[in-house]
Amino acid sequence: METQPRALCSQLTSQHGLCDVTLTGAFLSWKEAETCRRRAAGHAYDPRKAGAFKKGGRCVPLCEIVAVQETEGEDPGADTGERRSAPRSPAECNQHAFTVSYVERGRKHRWQCSEVTFRCTESRLCLQWLQAIKEQLALLTTRPKRLLVYINPYGGKQRGKRIYEQKVAPIFCRASISTDVIVTERANHARDHLKTEADLQKYDGIVCVGGDGMFSEVMHGLISRTQRDTGADQNCSGETLVECSLRVGIIPAGSTDCVCYATVGSNDPVTSALHIVVGDSQPMDVCSIRADDTFLRYSVSLLGYGFYGDMLTDSERKRWMGPARYDLSGVKTFLSHRYYEGTVSFLLADSNVGTPRDKLQCRSGCNICQQPSADKRLCGKEDRALDGEAKGAWQVIRGKFLAINAACMSCACPRSPKGLSPSAHLANGTVDLILVHKCSRLDFFRHLLRHTNKDDQFDHPFVEVYRVRQFRFTPRCQETASELELELREGDGVGRARFFSQICRKHPACGCMPTHSCWNCDGEILPHAGIEVRVHCQLIKLFARGIEEQTVFDDPYTLCAI
Numbered sequence: 001m002e003t004q005p006r007a008l009c010s011q012l013t014s015q016h017g018l019c020d021v022t023l024t025g026a027f028l029s030w031k032e033a034e035t036c037r038r039r040a041a042g043h044a045y046d047p048r049k050a051g052a053f054k055k056g057g058r059c060v061p062l063c064e065i066v067a068v069q070e071t072e073g074e075d076p077g078a079d080t081g082e083r084r085s086a087p088r089s090p091a092e093c094n095q096h097a098f099t100v101s102y103v104e105r106g107r108k109h110r111w112q113c114s115e116v117t118f119r120c121t122e123s124r125l126c127l128q129w130l131q132a133i134k135e136q137l138a139l140l141t142t143r144p145k146r147l148l149v150y151i152n153p154y155g156g157k158q159r160g161k162r163i164y165e166q167k168v169a170p171i172f173c174r175a176s177i178s179t180d181v182i183v184t185e186r187a188n189h190a191r192d193h194l195k196t197e198a199d200l201q202k203y204d205g206i207v208c209v210g211g212d213g214m215f216s217e218v219m220h221g222l223i224s225r226t227q228r229d230t231g232a233d234q235n236c237s238g239e240t241l242v243e244c245s246l247r248v249g250i251i252p253a254g255s256t257d258c259v260c261y262a263t264v265g266s267n268d269p270v271t272s273a274l275h276i277v278v279g280d281s282q283p284m285d286v287c288s289i290r291a292d293d294t295f296l297r298y299s300v301s302l303l304g305y306g307f308y309g310d311m312l313t314d315s316e317r318k319r320w321m322g323p324a325r326y327d328l329s330g331v332k333t334f335l336s337h338r339y340y341e342g343t344v345s346f347l348l349a350d351s352n353v354g355t356p357r358d359k360l361q362c363r364s365g366c367n368i369c370q371q372p373s374a375d376k377r378l379c380g381k382e383d384r385a386l387d388g389e390a391k392g393a394w395q396v397i398r399g400k401f402l403a404i405n406a407a408c409m410s411c412a413c414p415r416s417p418k419g420l421s422p423s424a425h426l427a428n429g430t431v432d433l434i435l436v437h438k439c440s441r442l443d444f445f446r447h448l449l450r451h452t453n454k455d456d457q458f459d460h461p462f463v464e465v466y467r468v469r470q471f472r473f474t475p476r477c478q479e480t481a482s483e484l485e486l487e488l489r490e491g492d493g494v495g496r497a498r499f500f501s502q503i504c505r506k507h508p509a510c511g512c513m514p515t516h517s518c519w520n521c522d523g524e525i526l527p528h529a530g531i532e533v534r535v536h537c538q539l540i541k542l543f544a545r546g547i548e549e550q551t552v553f554d555d556p557y558t559l560c561a562i
C-alpha cells in the first residue's frame, strides 16, 4: 500500500535569515520565520531587510526541483554575493547545510536554475531534509535518468558543442542524469545511428543539439526505428504508424530553431535543458510526405513550396553565412517574385479542431489537442478505407501561387514570434494549409511583414487558409494529359497557348523559365514538386510542455499562500 509522505516543517537558516521551511507531497516552501517577523514588529524595523527576506520566500512545486545536495564548507554569504570580513563564529563552523536547485521563471518563457541553501546546527536534521527531498524526487518517475545526446557542431553559428558543454551538461550533471554524447561527423550521422545502431533500451530519451534540420534527422531516425522494431511499414501508404515511446529534447543551436521555440516559447538552451530535467512531455503531430506512391520524408514545422522552397535552395549555397543566409536569400527570392501554377486538393479537418483564423492559440495543456476528435482517429489512415461521410469531400483549388505553405505547428521563431500560422496546434492531428495566390510585390511584402507584427497575415484577398488533415499538390507540368486537354477544350486561344507552352516547358532543352519550385521540408530541400501529405496525430513526443500562459510565477516576488 502506498503511504503518503509526511509533511516536514523546520526552522532553518537561509541567506536571508531564519525561515520556516515546509515540505509537503507537492511543494517545498520557505518564508520568513514567525519569530523573526514578531521581533521585527516589536523592535527597530528595517524595511530593507524585511523586503529582502520577503523576496527570498518561495513556494516551489516538487516537480520543479532540479536537485538537492549536501553543501560542505559553505560560506553562508557566498550565494548572496555578500563579502565576509569577519571570520566564522564557532556556531557557524558547526553548521550543516543542503542546497536545493529549482526552476525559476524569467521573462519571455525563459527558465533558469536558481539555488537556495539551508543551514542548521544539527547534522541529523540536515540529513532528514536531504533524505525527505530525495525521496520525493525519486517518486517523479517521468524524469529521464539516461540520455543519448547528438550534437551538430556545424549548426547555426557553429556553437552547438560549446552551448552543450557550458550551459547544458552542468545542469544534467546536477540532476544526476547520465549521458552518452555523440558529436556528429557528417550529415545524417545521427539519423543512421538511431535507425540501426543505437541501443535504445539503455535510454529514457534523446537530446539533439542543433537546429530544425538536426531535429528532423533525429526524428526520422527515431520514427523509422520504431516502425521497424514494431513491424510497421512506413513505406506502405495508409499504414497506421506506431508512436515513438522515447521523448526528444531539443537544445537550440541552429539557425531558425522553430520546433524548439514553438513548443517551449523560447530558444534558450538552459530553458530547454530544464524542461528535459523535469521530464516534461509534449506530443506532436508529424506529416508524412509521399510522391508517386513512395515515402519521401516527415515534416513537423514548415512545408513550403514556391517562396520558401526557392529561398532555401538559394540559402544552401550561402551556408557559410550562418543564420543570416535566410535573410539574404529571402530578399533575393522576394525580388525574383516567381509564381507557380498547379492544383491543390485537400480534406478539411473536423470543425471541432478549430480553424486557422481562431484567436485561440495552442498553449500548455491545450484543450483542442487533448480532445478525442475524428481527425485523430482518421489521420494517417488510408482514405480509401474510410466511408464517404467520415472521409469528407476533397476540395480542389487551381491557381498561380507565390507560396503554398503547410504548417503542422505555429512555426513561431525569433524572426516571427507568432509564426506562420499563429493558431496552429501542436497535437490535434491537423495541418494549416496557407495558399498565397499571385499578387503584386507590394501586397506580398505586406503579407510577409505581418508575420513580424500583430496584424493578421491571412487578412488579404490573395491569401486562403484551411485546416486540413491531408492534401496533395500537383504542379501544372505534372497535370495529366486529360486535365490539360480539358483546359484546352474549355479555353480559347489563351488556353491553347498555355497548353503548348506547357509541353515546351517539359523539355529542358528549350531553356525556358522553371515551371516548378521545390519544397522546403523543415529546412531540407525536397526536390519533388508533386507530393501528397498526411498528418499522423501525436506520432512523437518532446521534452516540452507547450507554451505556458503568463502566470503569477512570472512575478519572481510572488509568495504562494501555503
Ligand SMILES: CCCCCCCCCCCCC/C=C/[C@@H](O)[C@H](COP(=O)(O)O)NC(=O)CCCCCCCCCCCCCCC
Binding pocket: 211, 212, 213, 214, 254, 255, 256, 257, 258, 301, 302, 308, 311, 312, 326, 327, 330, 331, 334, 411, 413, 415, 416, 419, 420, 445, 448, 449, 451, 452, 520, 521, 522, 523, 524
Ligand atoms: C519583411 C520581413 C519579412 C519577414 C518574414 C518572416 C517570415 C518568417 C516565417 C518563418 C517560418 C519559419 C519556419 C521554420 C522553418 C525551419 O524549419 C527551417 C529550418 O530551420 P533550421 O535552419 O534551424 O534548420 N527554416 C527556414 O526554412 C528558414 C525560414 C526563414 C525565412 C526567412 C524569410 C525572410 C524573408 C525576408 C523577405 C524580405 C523582403 C524584403 C524586401 C525588401
Ligand SMILES: Nc1ncnc2c1ncn2[C@@H]1O[C@H](COP(=O)(O)OP(=O)(O)O)[C@@H](O)[C@H]1O
Binding pocket: 151, 152, 153, 154, 155, 156, 157, 183, 184, 185, 186, 187, 188, 189, 209, 210, 211, 212, 213, 214, 215, 217, 253, 254, 255, 256, 257, 323, 523, 524
Ligand atoms: N557533422 C555534420 N556535418 C555536416 N552536416 C551535418 C552534421 N551534422 C548534422 N548535419 C546536417 O546539418 C544540417 C543543418 O543542421 P541544423 O542543426 O539544422 O543547423 P541550421 O539550423 O543552421 O540549418 C542538417 O541537414 C543536418 O543533417
Ligand SMILES: [Ca+2]
Binding pocket: 285, 408, 409, 424, 425, 426, 427, 428, 429, 430, 431
Ligand atoms: Ca497540428
